[in-house]
Amino acid sequence: MISKEEVKKIADLARLHLSDKETTGYxxxxxxxxxxxxxxxxxxxxxxxxxxxxxxxxxxxxxxxxRENILGTPEELLKKTKTKDGYxxxxxxxxxxxxx
Amino acid sequence: xxxxRTIQExxxxxxxxxxxxxxxxxxxxxxxxxxxxxxxxxLQGLPIAVKANIxxxxxxxNASSKILKNFKSPFNATALQRLLDAGVVVVGKTQExxxxxxxxxxxxxxxxxxxxxxxxxxxAGGSSGGSAAAVASGEVFMALGxxxxxxxxxxxxxxxxxxxxxxxxxxxxxGLLAYGSSLDQAGVxxxxxxxxxxxxxxxxGQDVLDATSSPERVxxxxxxxxxxxxxxxxGMPKEFFAEGIDPEVKTIVQTxxxxxxxxxxxxxxISLPLTPAAIAVYYLIAKAEASSxxxxxxxxxxETSDTDTQNLIEYYKHVRGFGFGEEVKRAxxxxxxALSSGYVDEWYGKASKVRTLIxxxxxxxxxxxxxxxxxxxxxxxxxLGSKSADPLAMYLADAYTVPMSVxxxxxMSVPCGMTKNSLPVGLQIIASHFxxxxxxxxxxxxxxxxxxxxxxxxxxK
Numbered sequence: 113m114i115s116k117e118e119v120k121k122i123a124d125l126a127r128l129h130l131s132d133k134e135t136t137g138y139x140x141x142x143x144x145x146x147x148x149x150x151x152x153x154x155x156x157x158x159x160x161x162x163x164x165x166x167x168x169x170x171x172x173x174x175x176x177x178x179r180e181n182i183l184g185t186p187e188e189l190l191k192k193t194k195t196k197d198g199y200x201x202x203x204x205x206x207x208x209x210x211x212x
Numbered sequence: 213x214x215x216x217r218t219i220q221e222x223x224x225x226x227x228x229x230x231x232x233x234x235x236x237x238x239x240x241x242x243x244x245x246x247x248x249x250x251x252x253x254x255l256q257g258l259p260i261a262v263k264a265n266i267x268x269x270x271x272x273x274n275a276s277s278k279i280l281k282n283f284k285s286p287f288n289a290t291a292l293q294r295l296l297d298a299g300v301v302v303v304g305k306t307q308e309x310x311x312x313x314x315x316x317x318x319x320x321x322x323x324x325x326x327x328x329x330x331x332x333x334x335x336a337g338g339s340s341g342g343s344a345a346a347v348a349s350g351e352v353f354m355a356l357g358x359x360x361x362x363x364x365x366x367x368x369x370x371x372x373x374x375x376x377x378x379x380x381x382x383x384x385x386x387g388l389l390a391y392g393s394s395l396d397q398a399g400v401x402x403x404x405x406x407x408x409x410x411x412x413x414x415x416x417g418q419d420v421l422d423a424t425s426s427p428e429r430v431x432x433x434x435x436x437x438x439x440x441x442x443x444x445x446x447g448m449p450k451e452f453f454a455e456g457i458d459p460e461v462k463t464i465v466q467t468x469x470x471x472x473x474x475x476x477x478x479x480x481x482i483s484l485p486l487t488p489a490a491i492a493v494y495y496l497i498a499k500a501e502a503s504s505x506x507x508x509x510x511x512x513x514x515e516t517s518d519t520d521t522q523n524l525i526e527y528y529k530h531v532r533g534f535g536f537g538e539e540v541k542r543a544x545x546x547x548x549x550a551l552s553s554g555y556v557d558e559w560y561g562k563a564s565k566v567r568t569l570i571x572x573x574x575x576x577x578x579x580x581x582x583x584x585x586x587x588x589x590x591x592x593x594x595x596l597g598s599k600s601a602d603p604l605a606m607y608l609a610d611a612y613t614v615p616m617s618v619x620x621x622x623x624m625s626v627p628c629g630m631t632k633n634s635l636p637v638g639l640q641i642i643a644s645h646f647x648x649x650x651x652x653x654x655x656x657x658x659x660x661x662x663x664x665x666x667x668x669x670x671x672x673k
């Protein structure tokens with residue numbers, strides 16, 4: 113039901129490198145799982161509203177006050193990160209060909 | 213094996229049991245001299261264990277995943293912080309299925325393999341398998357776990373301990389590494405119902421750091437454990453005793469439910485016809501949410517890897533492809549598929565609508581009964597390796613715990629008997645939203661009336 117090509121496409125969207133063996137395996141077992149899940153399609157959901165807010169709470173607001181370092185200081189949070197001048201260092205976003 | 217109430221008792225039991233059960237990913241350094249003296253609470257110095265996907269400033273917070281292997285959290289999860297303020301001490305981080313995805317703790321991304329204290333050739337359950345094994349073997353007084361689709365209740369059932377999943381929104385999710393955000397709740401594992409009630413009472417309540425935490429009043433769970441349940445109506449849903457359940461487990465659980473009549477409860481059969489649909493609804497929603505939640509792990513902010521990739525996209529793919537384990541990648545793929553253009557209405561949308569119907573079905577059931585009782589799992593602990601090659605079989609192991617997760621209800625597992633092979637079986641007790649008090653009353657009344665609570669595993673040879 114989900115071909116190897118589809119798995120490759122999804123993996124690309126999800127930013128996952130997969131080996132050929134993994135691609136074949138996932139194509140087979142995700143197809144098997146979804147086939148089993150087909151049963152819910154026969155349930156009548158006409159005019160049923162999807163349940164999306166599981167808590168039932170609406171419009172949760174708070175005072176617009178800045179709270180400093182709730183999760184730790186920037187230094188603590190960036191301890192494991194390669195930084196330069198306060199910025200996170202990453203690989204090039206564009207290849208040279210794309211820049212030109 | 214005595215339940216430890218001091219750090220020393222805990223460390224002694226860990227030394228004896230840990231080589232057999234591998235409940236922990238790591239033990240944290242505990243400074244026994246440095247215990248806060250100004251905390252006079254009842255929980256002063258109580259040794260607890262915390263699942264690896266819950267943020268702690270001691271030890272690592274890695275969800276048993278290679279992608280977070282060396283991550284140390286600069287903050288504590290709110291639920292844990294409240295317990296720390298009451299005096300508990302974290303002795304270690306427990307093993308689990310990576311990011312909470314699994315029913316056996318065999319999907320661990322980091323070693324070792326947790327085993328069931330009652331039979332070390334069997335799984336401890338999952339995903340909070342390490343937490344359940346640690347409590348069952350007396351390594352700690354209590355353990356924190358997380359329950360997305362049964363990850364506290366099912367390992368509690370397999371290891372013969374009490375495991376509680378509160379109502380969605382009852383406990384802050386701040387500091388829980390997210391799996392399915394509309395389903396995740398922190399839960400507690402203990403040997404006795406009243407201890408779980410005590411812990412939950414401390415953890416529960418609104419938190420400014422989690423907008424989905426509820427302002428609803430926190431009940432008096434400890435007092436609820438002393439309440440008489442005479443006259444309460446207990447619903448026994450017939451769909452949980454249909455095909456697929458192990459006959460021995462079925463008999464044990466049915467006997468347990470009818471024994472509630474001895475303490476004055478009224479047991480009546482009910483029907484929840486949407487029960488078989490819950491697995492599909494749960495997995496479609498959980499995996500969709502997981503694919504979104506796990507998108508944040510880019511291998512840049514928590515730990516940078518050296519790769520020979522040329523650009524940022526290739527770096528992401530490499531780091532994520534290597535850092536996530538097999539089941540987590542399957543979840544991301546399935547979730548991305550269920551949310552992708554052209555399929556979203558058919559899968560995620562349909563599942564979210566059926567979710568509404570399942571929730572309604574429970575709301576209607578609670579019009580006529582005060583609590584629902586059923587099995588936690590269709591079987592007792594299964595042998596290590598027996599399901600790990602078949603993802604669908606592993607998903608179906610969650611059939612009796614996911615409906616309550618989908619509906620957001622409080623549910624717990626209480627030990628209710630042993631199989632002929634001396635494996636524990638759990639009884640699941642469910643109440644309506646935010647009625648944890650009622651759930652604890654029933655669980656406690658059941659516990660007081662039977663003898664399973666005094667059984668503990670014997671040390672393997």
